[in-house]
Amino acid sequence: MKKILLIEDNPEVRENTQEILSLANYDVVTAENGKVGVDIAQREKPDLIICDIMMPELDGYGVLHILNKKPDTAGIPFIFLTAKTEKTDIRKGMNLGADDYLTKPFDDTDLLNAIEARLRKNQMQQMMYEPSASGLDSFIQDARQVLNLKDLCKDKKVKVFKKKTDVFSEGDAPQYIYFIKTGSVKVFKAHPDGKELITNIYHENDFFGFEPILDGNVYTESAVSMQDSELVLIPKLDFVTLLQSHPDVSKGFIALLCRKVSEKEKQLLNLAYNSVRQRTAEALLKVTQLKDSKDNIQISRDDLAKMVGTASESVIRVLSDFKDEKLIEIEGGKIRIVQPAKLEKVVRWSVAR
Numbered sequence: 001m002k003k004i005l006l007i008e009d010n011p012e013v014r015e016n017t018q019e020i021l022s023l024a025n026y027d028v029v030t031a032e033n034g035k036v037g038v039d040i041a042q043r044e045k046p047d048l049i050i051c052d053i054m055m056p057e058l059d060g061y062g063v064l065h066i067l068n069k070k071p072d073t074a075g076i077p078f079i080f081l082t083a084k085t086e087k088t089d090i091r092k093g094m095n096l097g098a099d100d101y102l103t104k105p106f107d108d109t110d111l112l113n114a115i116e117a118r119l120r121k122n123q124m125q126q127m128m129y130e131p132s133a134s135g136l137d138s139f140i141q142d143a144r145q146v147l148n149l150k151d152l153c154k155d156k157k158v159k160v161f162k163k164k165t166d167v168f169s170e171g172d173a174p175q176y177i178y179f180i181k182t183g184s185v186k187v188f189k190a191h192p193d194g195k196e197l198i199t200n201i202y203h204e205n206d207f208f209g210f211e212p213i214l215d216g217n218v219y220t221e222s223a224v225s226m227q228d229s230e231l232v233l234i235p236k237l238d239f240v241t242l243l244q245s246h247p248d249v250s251k252g253f254i255a256l257l258c259r260k261v262s263e264k265e266k267q268l269l270n271l272a273y274n275s276v277r278q279r280t281a282e283a284l285l286k287v288t289q290l291k292d293s294k295d296n297i298q299i300s301r302d303d304l305a306k307m308v309g310t311a312s313e314s315v316i317r318v319l320s321d322f323k324d325e326k327l328i329e330i331e332g333g334k335i336r337i338v339q340p341a342k343l344e345k346v347v348r349w350s351v352a353r
Contacts, residue, residue: 002119003027005046007037007063008081009055013104017050017081020108026115034058038066041073048119053082064096077118081106156234161185167223167231168209174219176233177210183229184290187221188306198306201226203289213239226290226303274347276310280318281346283307284328284337296334 004026008014014030021028029044031037035057041049049067053060060080067073079100100114158181161167167178167185178185180202187208188198199221202208212219213236274282283304284297291297301319305312319335322328327343329336337343 001025001027002047003029003044004115005029005031005037005041005044005049007031007034007049007051007055007060009033009052013052017111020111021115024112024115034060034063037063041067041076042070045072046076048077048079048115048122050079050081050115053080061092061096064098068097075122077122079114079118081111156232156238158230158232161225161229161231163225163227165225167225168219169222170219172219174209174212175236177213177236177239178208178223179232179234180204180206180208181230181232183231184226185223185229185231186226186303187223189221196306197309198303201287201290201307210239214243226299276308276314277318277321278347279308279310280304280315281322281327281343284322284335285340285343285347288337288340291336292334294336296331296336298334 004021006014006017006021006028008017008030009032011032014032018028018030029040029046031040034051034055037049037051038058040046041063049063051060051063058066060082064078064080067076067078077099078097079102080098081102081104083104099118102111102114161183168174170190182204184204185202185208186198187200187202188196190196200208209219209223286307287297287299287304290299301312301316305315308315319328319330322343323330325342327337327339327346329338
């Protein structure tokens with residue numbers, strides 16, 4: 001049962017509103033003024049707050065201002081319930097962070113609809129969606145409900161890309177964002193002289209290819225499947241709809257999509273300052289998801305060099321050193337990491353002990 005805090009100084013309005021909410025199966029806690037309401041909110045942590053504006057002790061604006069300053073109450077949905085209908089009053093409340101604004105006298109249905117909508121949107125915003133195919137489906141289902149868009153992502157499809165098949169190429173206009181159901185995809189930048197730098201390797205449950213949609217540009221990188229892969233293709237229009245239709249939805253989707261951004265920034269920093277030995281160790285640790293049933297990493301020396309940002313010969317020399325130091329084993333061209341902790345130490349200090 002959801003708990004609602006009702007802050008209202010008028011006894012008759014407070015009792016009538018409490019009765020409506022109780023009949024709608026909400027657990028209702030009441031406060032006769034703003035000061036008491038702030039104390040109750042911090043103690044009870046309600047799921048939603050309904051607050052009058054004109055009150056003794058502390059008005060509704062003050063209540064909202066205080067609660068928004070406190071981390072444990074800042075995220076609680078807040079609805080103003082008041083007779084003040086001037087646009088400046090409404091704008092002031094919204095600027096302070098109010099989620100909705102109902103004027104007295106109000107209709108019972110309008111009140112309950114506003115509460116249900118705010119609780120539903122807050123639940124979606126707070127939910128941590130799993131980065132998996134089922135998590136994606138859950139997110140889309142919730143987004144459909146919040147946005148009332150039944151056809152959202154109905155055209156998303158699963159497509160199989162054989163090993164070494166182009167997913168998209170530099171200069172292409174984006175039509176989809178991609179979600180990896182199975183397999184792996186490498187994303188790389190090509191230099192005019194033919195050299196390539198792998199900027200990321202995406203695995204199962206990763207999103208990729210969304211950046212050019214966000215900045216309204218073409219792809220500045222290319223993507224190729226590293227093994228037979230199943231990709232979920234979400235149409236660009238649906239993706240933009242999710243981002244633009246409501247801030248609650250965009251927060252949820254951005255949280256899903258941007259987990260790789262900090263990794264790319266870190267990679268660029270490492271290219272500038274880390275040694276080839278450090279970068280090779282880091283690359284090996286990154287590609288552990290490409291290992292087979294015998295824990296052998298299946299990646300070509302060429303691709304590994306493109307991740308490190310150096311010549312294949314340099315990577316081969318470092319791999320030989322790692323083998324001599326018994327950090328890895330190499331058999332039939334396949335690599336098996338023996339001491340991952342020491343490889344991590346190489347990344348940090350460039351010296352394995």
